[in-house]
Amino acid sequence: xxxxxxxxxxxxxxxxxxRERIAGAALAVVDDRGDFTLPEVARRxxxxxxxxxxxxxxxxxxxxxxxxxxxxxxxxxxLDGSSWDLALSGYFRSYRAVFAAHPxxxxxxxxSTVTEPRVIAAYERVVVLLxxxxxxxxxxxxxxxxxxxxxxxxxLDLAAPxxxxxxxxxVDAPRLAAALTAQPAGDxxxxxxxxxxxxxxxxxxxxxxxxxxxxKEAQHRS
Amino acid sequence: xxxxxxxxxxxxxxxxxxRERIAGAALAVVDDRGDFTLPEVARRxxxxxxxxxxxxxxxxxxxxxxxxxxxxxxxxxxLDGSSWDLALSGYFRSYRAVFAAHPxxxxxxxxSTVTEPRVIAAYERVVVLLxxxxxxxxxxxxxxxxxxxxxxxxxLDLAAPxxxxxxxxxVDAPRLAAALTAQPAGDxxxxxxxxxxxxxxxxxxxxxxxxxxxxKEAQHRS
Numbered sequence: 001x002x003x004x005x006x007x008x009x010x011x012x013x014x015x016x017x018x019r020e021r022i023a024g025a026a027l028a029v030v031d032d033r034g035d036f037t038l039p040e041v042a043r044r045x046x047x048x049x050x051x052x053x054x055x056x057x058x059x060x061x062x063x064x065x066x067x068x069x070x071x072x073x074x075x076x077x078x079l080d081g082s083s084w085d086l087a088l089s090g091y092f093r094s095y096r097a098v099f100a101a102h103p104x105x106x107x108x109x110x111x112s113t114v115t116e117p118r119v120i121a122a123y124e125r126v127v128v129l130l131x132x133x134x135x136x137x138x139x140x141x142x143x144x145x146x147x148x149x150x151x152x153x154x155x156l157d158l159a160a161p162x163x164x165x166x167x168x169x170x171v172d173a174p175r176l177a178a179a180l181t182a183q184p185a186g187d188x189x190x191x192x193x194x195x196x197x198x199x200x201x202x203x204x205x206x207x208x209x210x211x212x213x214x215x216k217e218a219q220h221r222s
Numbered sequence: 223x224x225x226x227x228x229x230x231x232x233x234x235x236x237x238x239x240x241r242e243r244i245a246g247a248a249l250a251v252v253d254d255r256g257d258f259t260l261p262e263v264a265r266r267x268x269x270x271x272x273x274x275x276x277x278x279x280x281x282x283x284x285x286x287x288x289x290x291x292x293x294x295x296x297x298x299x300x301l302d303g304s305s306w307d308l309a310l311s312g313y314f315r316s317y318r319a320v321f322a323a324h325p326x327x328x329x330x331x332x333x334s335t336v337t338e339p340r341v342i343a344a345y346e347r348v349v350v351l352l353x354x355x356x357x358x359x360x361x362x363x364x365x366x367x368x369x370x371x372x373x374x375x376x377x378l379d380l381a382a383p384x385x386x387x388x389x390x391x392x393v394d395a396p397r398l399a400a401a402l403t404a405q406p407a408g409d410x411x412x413x414x415x416x417x418x419x420x421x422x423x424x425x426x427x428x429x430x431x432x433x434x435x436x437x438k439e440a441q442h443r444s
Contacts, residue, residue, distance in 0.1 A: 176342065
């Protein structure tokens with residue numbers, strides 16, 4: 001009996017393996033390495049690779065877990081707001097912040113089809129808001145995709161240096177140099193570009209819905 | 223003498239090491255692995271790591287070489303066009319295509335300051351075109367950054383599946399499902415979103431330059 005206890009003490013502390021722990025470990029591996037393998041995730045959890053298969057359907061299953069985890073980190077509360085433009089901009093700001101914190105997850109999520117139910121629910125709400133804004137149904141997914149592309153690029157840009165361009169000694173680029181000097185001081189380069197692009201898309205959505213609907217136009221311009 | 227010749231034949235064929243070959247090897251390593259180390263680049267070239275230092279200033283130097291190589295792959299000819307919007311859209315289409323072909327280079331280039339002379343020259347031309355379009359100097363770099371964020375996100379999106387969203391059995395998302403069904407057939411999802419976003423930015427630039435200048439407004443709208 002003493003021997004059994006000794007062996008127990010020597011074992012790694014046995015915590016229940018579940019999808020949440022697998023998601024956390026996979027995200028940590030991707031943050032470190034830019035990708036993951038199932039053996040790496042298992043090693044981080046101190047379990048055998050085969051044990052993962054009781055909880056997830058291989059690599060594709062772990063990618064969907066990552067999507068679920070990333071989706072949970074995003075603040076979807078703004079999507080319940082009544083003003084479509086505040087709802088979308090609030091949600092997309094959080095979307096950018098989460099990907100900026102986990103930039104190496106981006107290529108994994110953008111190369112596989114979205115099926116995760118909670119993420120689908122957020123897209124459902126985005127579609128409803130865009131249609132409320134007056135976007136034609138056939139244009140909705142194009143606008144969603146264009147905005148997501150912008151947000152993902154903006155998230156990666158948050159990791160960029162504050163001085164993104166520097167005209168080296170002996171290189172002739174006077175207009176670029178002047179434009180760099182003329183940049184507003186204060187809040188960050190990346191945030192300014194993000195807010196500018198976001199407002200560009202929102203203004204375009206307003207404009208799309210304007211022709212032939214004077215009341216909507218007046219409402220948006222007031 | 224026979225012995226010397228034998229030893230020569232046994233050596234790896236000695237090609238001259240230069241910056242171009244280092245750039246090519248580094249790009250190949252990054253395409254494969256998502257990152258590079260100097261020893262990996264050296265191994266691919268069949269040289270000692272120390273030899274690289276005769277040509278480049280360490281890791282940062284190789285990153286600038288990668289930027290130069292990526293810049294060379296881009297078609298800058300459209301930038302010499304006389305119409306600012308055709309010039310920018312032509313250049314940015316090529317920009318997207320190059321990053322779509324080398325998506326794993328993106329995080330390396332977006333996290334270091336641009337100093338490479340030929341890349342600086344392309345930015346100089348972009349600045350001139352935006353000012354010709356009527357953009358205020360203080361807004362130029364914000365617009366350049368926002369457009370680049372969009373283009374980089376769009377390049378990553380080219381690697382995404384054509385079916386990006388799928389509402390699974392038992393999940394209730396009727397508006398998303400309808401929007402997915404209503405998407406235009408024909409050319410790809412990713413291309414459509416890219417062109418849409420690009421036109422959104424160009425339209426915004428036209429609009430920025432309009433207030434208080436009726437002749438310019440008329441010209442753009444004609």
